[in-house]
Amino acid sequence: MSEDLSDKPTQKDDGVGPRYARIQRILEARLRDGTYPIGSLMPTEVELSAEFDTSRFTVREALRNLTDSGFVERRQGLGTRVISTQPQVHYSQTFDSLQELFQVAVETYYVVLGSEVIALDKELAGVVGGKVGEVWTRVDGVRWTRPGGRPMAYIQSYVPQAFAHLVPQFQDYKGPFFNLLESNSVVPIDECEQEISAAPMPEAAQRQLGLTPGAIALQLLRRYRTSEGVLITSCNWHPAEQLSYKMRIKRNRGQS
Amino acid sequence: MSEDLSDKPTQKDDGVGPRYARIQRILEARLRDGTYPIGSLMPTEVELSAEFDTSRFTVREALRNLTDSGFVERRQGLGTRVISTQPQVHYSQTFDSLQELFQVAVETYYVVLGSEVIALDKELAGVVGGKVGEVWTRVDGVRWTRPGGRPMAYIQSYVPQAFAHLVPQFQDYKGPFFNLLESNSVVPIDECEQEISAAPMPEAAQRQLGLTPGAIALQLLRRYRTSEGVLITSCNWHPAEQLSYKMRIKRNRGQS
DNA sequence: CAGTGGTCTAGACCACTTC
DNA sequence: AAGTGGTCTAGACCACTGT
Numbered sequence: 328m329s330e331d332l333s334d335k336p337t338q339k340d341d342g343v344g345p346r347y348a349r350i351q352r353i354l355e356a357r358l359r360d361g362t363y364p365i366g367s368l369m370p371t372e373v374e375l376s377a378e379f380d381t382s383r384f385t386v387r388e389a390l391r392n393l394t395d396s397g398f399v400e401r402r403q404g405l406g407t408r409v410i411s412t413q414p415q416v417h418y419s420q421t422f423d424s425l426q427e428l429f430q431v432a433v434e435t436y437y438v439v440l441g442s443e444v445i446a447l448d449k450e451l452a453g454v455v456g457g458k459v460g461e462v463w464t465r466v467d468g469v470r471w472t473r474p475g476g477r478p479m480a481y482i483q484s485y486v487p488q489a490f491a492h493l494v495p496q497f498q499d500y501k502g503p504f505f506n507l508l509e510s511n512s513v514v515p516i517d518e519c520e521q522e523i524s525a526a527p528m529p530e531a532a533q534r535q536l537g538l539t540p541g542a543i544a545l546q547l548l549r550r551y552r553t554s555e556g557v558l559i560t561s562c563n564w565h566p567a568e569q570l571s572y573k574m575r576i577k578r579n580r581g582q583s
Numbered sequence: 584m585s586e587d588l589s590d591k592p593t594q595k596d597d598g599v600g601p602r603y604a605r606i607q608r609i610l611e612a613r614l615r616d617g618t619y620p621i622g623s624l625m626p627t628e629v630e631l632s633a634e635f636d637t638s639r640f641t642v643r644e645a646l647r648n649l650t651d652s653g654f655v656e657r658r659q660g661l662g663t664r665v666i667s668t669q670p671q672v673h674y675s676q677t678f679d680s681l682q683e684l685f686q687v688a689v690e691t692y693y694v695v696l697g698s699e700v701i702a703l704d705k706e707l708a709g710v711v712g713g714k715v716g717e718v719w720t721r722v723d724g725v726r727w728t729r730p731g732g733r734p735m736a737y738i739q740s741y742v743p744q745a746f747a748h749l750v751p752q753f754q755d756y757k758g759p760f761f762n763l764l765e766s767n768s769v770v771p772i773d774e775c776e777q778e779i780s781a782a783p784m785p786e787a788a789q790r791q792l793g794l795t796p797g798a799i800a801l802q803l804l805r806r807y808r809t810s811e812g813v814l815i816t817s818c819n820w821h822p823a824e825q826l827s828y829k830m831r832i833k834r835n836r837g838q839s
Numbered sequence: 840c841a842g843t844g845g846t847c848t849a850g851a852c853c854a855c856t857t858c
Numbered sequence: 859a860a861g862t863g864g865t866c867t868a869g870a871c872c873a874c875t876g877t
Contacts, residue, residue, distance in 0.1 A: 627861080
């Protein structure tokens with residue numbers, strides 16, 4: 328039942344496709360039925376080569392795919408460890424760039440209202456992702472659809488001291504500020520945390536956006552992180568009627 | 584400057600790491616500087632093997648990584664086509680399951696307040712993702728931390744007619760309803776759309792959640808889709824103070 | 840130290856695309 | 859028919875992990 332593998336490759340093995348694919352399917356079946364339990368080590372490449380009467384190359388190709396599918400992880404000198412017994416279905420939302428994360432900031436205009444150098448207290452440190460006592464600069468501003476147009480959001484940006492010298496460029500910078508900071512940073516942004524909440528519109532924002540008291544805000548807090556720490560944190564208050572945050576999460580791969 | 588490649592492998596090529604990695608870096612540099620323009624075909628495996636005085640295997644490993652990084656696409660019989668000149672950095676948020684998408688619904692209790700069979704008008708059709716005139720069932724309910732505990736959210740669920748027979752099971756079902764429906768569906772959920780917005784708490788929700796007039800809600804609208812259409816749409820109103828939606832978006836691969 | 844996966848060679852045949 | 863990438867062999871040495 329498992330011996331036409333010694334036949335010529337890619338011809339009529341039993342199922343279809345190349346040999347590594349058939350071996351992969353067999354191994355996946357064993358993972359599912361518990362032959363290789365989670366946490367255990369799978370047979371070595373040499374053992375599998377012998378079992379399937381094939382070269383290490385072919386076995387490696389099958390194992391590479393199992394790794395990509397999240398079934399196993401492999402470590403030099405250690406072996407192939409089973410980390411999942413299911414095809415590791417997972418869902419993801421992807422953006423080609425952080426700009427896409429939020430569709431604003433393109434063709435919009437930013438007006439600085441003021442800025443202030445502050446020392447982080449405990450609460451603020453938690454909000455911006457810094458440490459208590461660090462010196463940051465807070466920049467207040469409003470983003471408009473166009474000069475003299477409709478105000479879109481009230482924004483407070485928190486910039487660590489190392490990048491405070493860029494704050495004067497905020498006023499004229501086209502595009503999101505994390506871009507400005509990232510292009511002046513030696514390390515790239517590798518993570519963005521976002522917290523979305525509903526809140527009453529702060530009074531200052533209310534005034535600047537021309538809203539009536541009691542207005543509701545969709546609040547977006549974002550921390551852009553590099554390996555060195557937070558690059559910039561911004562908090563946007565959008566009028567609730569004007570903005571909703573839409574996302575689509577897709578299943579990736581995997582059957583069942 | 585490019586001729587210590589004929590030396591022994593993985594020893595001291597020039598930079599660091601294995602040979603395929605060095606070749607990969609060289610090729611990436613050429614992609615960036617326009618030596619291989621977008622849309623063109625890169626040199627063939629054999630040509631690259633000759634240039635770098637290495638085996639096809641090693642070149643293939645480099646090209647495989649370029650493919651994974653989104654630089655090129657490869658077609659048998661055709662060649663290696665340049666599709667991007669940038670490391671195709673992209674960011675993604677992933678969930679291992681849709682449950683993780685939202686951390687609620689585990690160890691919580693749901694109480695049905697009532698349900699109603701409705702025909703979709705134009706507005707409702709847009710909201711739930713159905714067609715005008717279709718018959719759906721709307722189920723109103725409240726989710727509690729525990730029986731008699733704290734109310735967490737007011738929920739309206741919209742279920743298409745095909746699954747209306749499952750509505751009586753909502754009351755006792757542990758876990759999110761899309762799970763219940765999916766396990767009674769022949770096709771799996773492959774997509775979830777989510778819209779997050781801020782809004783005044785609806786009056787009915789206000790009453791059920793024991794809130795004062797003027798309360799603010801974080802509203803989450805989710806449509807779970809299969810290949811056959813929407814499986815279930817739910818709209819949750821959470822008290823603004825009780826919930827914020829947090830997400831973390833990570834850079835995937837690629838340097839610079 | 841022995842054994843693992845990681846890298847690599849120098850061949851080979853096949854499936855596919857283009858001419 | 860010629861040339862491409864896809865698959866595969868049977869070797870080899872290396873880097874890393876455990877003992």
